[in-house]
Amino acid sequence: MTRDEIEAKLNEFLVELFEVDEALITPDALLAEDLDLDSIDAVDLIVNFQDLIGKKVHADDFKSVRTVNDVVDQIHNVVTKG
Template sequence: MTREDIILKLQSYLEELFEVDPADATLDASLYEDLDMDSIDAVDLVIKLQELTGKKIAPEDFKSVRTVGDVVDQVEALVSQ
């Protein structure tokens, strides 16, 4: 899975789950400020990402995630393991 694939899938999830316009889900967009997500939304997103990667995502791996780019980086790291 390429970085571009991850970005497109993430934008799709954000649109499907949280009604975020894919154009707003830029790499530097803040999940909490720009996209109006909260901690419950973050849990829902992690569940979808676990389905995508087929790997368990530890909550501490996502504690430092603040932007869409951070999510992409974490998913990319998981996929490459």
Template sequence: MQTREDIFNTLRDALVELFELDAGRVTLDANLYEDLEIDSIDAVDLIDHIKRQTGKKIAADEFKAVRTVNDVVEAVFRLVNTAA
């Protein structure tokens, strides 16, 4: 079982690697679209990266509701901690 902190650290590393963001900008409160300038194509790349890391696909409908890094952490936490 992954903790929220583990997920955040992995997500922060992915955002830095995929989108060349400064790690200091990636906080739980950071808005993906406004603060980190993630667009819809970037979001698809992020969903794909999450799938490769977890082996599970996050539902596009669920991802539409995310706005902040913390929202992504919570969505991934639910995803990896639900029995499939």
């Protein structure tokens, strides 16, 4: 998956699974403060990406994730690790 594909899928997940207003989703949007996601939502997001990419995503990799762009970066790293 490319970064653009990951970003598009993330936007889709945020809107469909967490009912986030699409207008609020920007690369710099903060997951907790701007998009109102909590830690349980973050786990759900990780699980959905694991199902999509077929690779294990470690929760530890997401401890420093704060923004939409951070999520895209971490998922892209998992995808490109081979």
